Amino acid sequence: MLVSRTRIPSILFRSLYSIKPSSLYLRSFSTTSKMGDAIPKCQINLLRGWPHPSLLPIKAINDASQRALSDAKIVVPGLCYGPDDGYLPLREGIERWLGGFYGGDGEGDGKGDGKGDGKGDGKGEGEGDGETDKKPKGNQGDRICITGGASQNLACVLQVYSDPGVTRVWMVVPCYFLACRIFEDAGLVTNAVPEGTGGIDLEFLERKLVKDERERGDVKPLKTPKPWSKIYRHIIYCVPTFSNPSGKTMSLTTRQSLIHLARKHDALIITDDVYDSLQWFTSPLSSSFPQTALQPRLIDLDRITTPSPGSESFGNAMSNGSFSKIVGPGVRTGWAEASPKFIYGLSQCGSSRSGGAPSQFTATIIHQLLASGDLETHIEAVLKPAYSKRYTILMSAISKHLIPLGVKVGETSTLKTTGEGVFGGYFIWITLPGNMDAEDVSLGAREEENLILAPGKIFEVKTDETVRFRGAMRLCFAWVEEGELEEGVRRLGGLIKRLSEDQSKSTVRKKGVVDLAMFR
Numbered sequence: 400m401l402v403s404r405t406r407i408p409s410i411l412f413r414s415l416y417s418i419k420p421s422s423l424y425l426r427s428f429s430t431t432s433k434m435g436d437a438i439p440k441c442q443i444n445l446l447r448g449w450p451h452p453s454l455l456p457i458k459a460i461n462d463a464s465q466r467a468l469s470d471a472k473i474v475v476p477g478l479c480y481g482p483d484d485g486y487l488p489l490r491e492g493i494e495r496w497l498g499g500f501y502g503g504d505g506e507g508d509g510k511g512d513g514k515g516d517g518k519g520d521g522k523g524e525g526e527g528d529g530e531t532d533k534k535p536k537g538n539q540g541d542r543i544c545i546t547g548g549a550s551q552n553l554a555c556v557l558q559v560y561s562d563p564g565v566t567r568v569w570m571v572v573p574c575y576f577l578a579c580r581i582f583e584d585a586g587l588v589t590n591a592v593p594e595g596t597g598g599i600d601l602e603f604l605e606r607k608l609v610k611d612e613r614e615r616g617d618v619k620p621l622k623t624p625k626p627w628s629k630i631y632r633h634i635i636y637c638v639p640t641f642s643n644p645s646g647k648t649m650s651l652t653t654r655q656s657l658i659h660l661a662r663k664h665d666a667l668i669i670t671d672d673v674y675d676s677l678q679w680f681t682s683p684l685s686s687s688f689p690q691t692a693l694q695p696r697l698i699d700l701d702r703i704t705t706p707s708p709g710s711e712s713f714g715n716a717m718s719n720g721s722f723s724k725i726v727g728p729g730v731r732t733g734w735a736e737a738s739p740k741f742i743y744g745l746s747q748c749g750s751s752r753s754g755g756a757p758s759q760f761t762a763t764i765i766h767q768l769l770a771s772g773d774l775e776t777h778i779e780a781v782l783k784p785a786y787s788k789r790y791t792i793l794m795s796a797i798s799k800h801l802i803p804l805g806v807k808v809g810e811t812s813t814l815k816t817t818g819e820g821v822f823g824g825y826f827i828w829i830t831l832p833g834n835m836d837a838e839d840v841s842l843g844a845r846e847e848e849n850l851i852l853a854p855g856k857i858f859e860v861k862t863d864e865t866v867r868f869r870g871a872m873r874l875c876f877a878w879v880e881e882g883e884l885e886e887g888v889r890r891l892g893g894l895i896k897r898l899s900e901d902q903s904k905s906t907v908r909k910k911g912v913v914d915l916a917m918f919r
Contacts, residue, residue: 443887444851447878448643448825454785454877455727456768456777463767477763483746485545485734485756489766493720493734494540496769500676501692501699541739544746547757548733549671549721553578555748556717556735557585560667562630564621567611571599571637572866573644573828573858573873575671578636587634591860598639598649601656608633608664627744629713633666640694641674641824644858644873648812648821651694658697658704661715668716670697673724673733676778678823679787681811685819688783693812693821698736714738722765724825725778732758732765789876789884790822796885797829797874800892804899805832825877831870835898840891841872843898848890 467473477486484490546552561568563586570579572591582589590607593600612632620630635657639649649657661668675696678689701708701716708714714737721733735745746756756762768774797808809828811820831837837854844850853875855868876884 440849441883442849442851443879443883443890445874445876445879445884445887446851446853448875449728449878450724451785451878451880454782456773456781459768459771459773459777460726460764463764463771463773466767466771467763473763473767477760479759480755481545481759481762483544483751483756484742485543485746486759486762486766487540489545489762489769490540490543490734492766492769493543496775497720497736501696542742543734543736544742545756545758545762546719546733546735548723548728548731549673549719550577550581551731551757552719552733552735552745553581553669554584555750556667556669556745557582557587557634559625559628559744559748560631560713560741561585561587561634562620562622563587565618565630565632566634567632568634568636569604569607569666570860571635571642572860573642573855573868573871574636574860575638575643576857576859578671579860582636589860589862591863591866592635593866594642594645594647597653598642598647599635599637599653599657601653601660604635605660605664608660608666612664625744625747627747629744631665631667633661633664635661635666635668636671637668638671638674639697640672640692641678641822643671643674643824644826644853645828646809646811646822646824646826647828648693654694654697654700655704658700658715661701666715668697668701670716670718671721672696672718673721674824676725677782677786677825678821679783679790680814681790681820681822683791688779688787689814689821693814693823702738708738711740712738713741713744717741725774725782726765726768730758730761730765732761786823786825786877789881790827792881792884793827793874793876793888796888797827799885800888801829801895804892804895806830806895825875827874827876829872829874831872831895832899835870835895837868837870837872840894840898843894844891848894850887850890850894852891 467477546555566587568582568587568589569592570582570589571594573594574591579589592604592607595601595603618632622630624630637649639654641648657668660666675692678693679685680687680689696718697716698714698718701714717735717737719733719735722730723733726732735742737745745751751757765774794808797806802808807830811822813819814821831840837852838856841852841854844852853873855871855873858871858873859867874888879887
């Protein structure tokens with residue numbers, strides 16, 4: 400019998416800080432007392448990719464909201480229709496902040512007086528100078544537009560830059576599977592490309608690209624051409640740094656080669672760069688945290704790789720950024736970064752032309768959070784230490800309870816300058832021993848241990864059977880209480896041991912229907 404769960408009415412949630420993830424559902428069963436009575440086993444959810452409620456910057460958001468609401472120059476534009484490319488002060492603040500983190504362009508940390516009015520037509524296309532060591536000339540912030548988060552922006556990108564009659568999608572797998580439906584909704588055919596050793600198997604991808612172009616030949620678009628957009632023949636989608644779900648980081652040489660491959664085959668590389676700033680050294684003895692990005696983004700490499708794109712180039716890469724992982728998923732605010740011409744075209748998406756950029760009011764608050772320095776303080780003083788600790792707890796539990804059973808763990812990255820191990824994001828990828836089926840294990844964990852796990856099957860591209868993950872699982876360390884991390888792994892270890900002792904149990908479970916919304 401599957402776990403029976405009833406959602407607790409939200410009116411009972413009087414304070415986010417008092418919420419425990421394990422209390423969000425009422426649960427039933429599992430062990431028995433000495434008297435024979437059933438003792439409910441607390442549900443542990445190592446599947447859900449949400450931040451723990453204690454890690455939400457509630458006070459900082461409240462302060463930022465008050466500053467925005469008390470200044471007419473901010474709140475009036477914030478409550479009106481915004482420019483197509485979004486609230487200008489936030490775009491400029493993001494540009495400074497990212498420049499400092501990724502290096503090269505930025506001067507500063509995104510801080511400012513927070514009092515810009517956000518006015519502007521958002522129509523500038525920029526004037527790239529084609530040099531490899533400078534930012535293309537143009538209006539400040541013209542490489543960035545504000546979005547409603549990474550998922551919403553992906554849908555908008557596909558509306559402007561893809562065509563079901565022309566474009567093929569290549570997803571690096573294991574993939575962030577909830578993106579699959581966004582591609583499907585756009586009418587696009589999705590294909591799987593394995594990560595390989597460098598973060599994407601380039602030889603595999605190139606063979607597939609060449610075969611696709613040979614078999615399809617000349618293709619005719621279904622959409623009417625627009626002067627502000629172009630239709631790419633291919634889209635390559637990946638999470639190149641601290642990938643969801645595998646945690647892998649794409650190597651620099653692979654990134655460079657991928658840019659050349661994308662240019663050769665008229666491909667747009669869409670990267671979800673949402674975990675980059677959540678990074679730490681893996682050594683438990685380290686008391687500091689990395690202050691700059693582990694790797695340059697694909698968009699940065701696209702800009703500096705010769706021959707450099709000119710001012711009229713759409714480029715071959717776009718970075719999808721989000722405040723969901725560093726502020727809170729509910730703010731539904733993010734940004735896209737690409738060439739000025741690409742960003743202008745994206746801002747002309749029908750929904751933005753009709754209603755202005757999404758999240759206009761929230762953007763004014765996020766800008767205050769960034770301009771005050773509170774966001775960076777939250778990342779450095781709260782998120783990095785918390786996730787580092789959670790990662791260490793989970794890895795220690797895996798070493799204790801799973802490694803002796805033959806479970807294997809995904810790799811970490813290494814900082815080239817010092818040789819130190821670096822990891823980040825929310826997730827750890829494990830491979831079960833022998834021929835054990837992860838879907839069977841996840842169902843058994845739910846039924847017998849009240850433990851919610853993500854089997855590798857859901858991270859596949861369902862329309863492409865060439866790459867499968869039958870024996871893999873994703874574990875999230877961001878959502879549950881710290882004390883539940885080891886207990887969850889201990890339960891998993893006990894189940895794996897029982898299944899290993901009686902292999903027949905791993906093949907008789909009836910497969911259930913998985914609610915994918917549970918797996919964000």
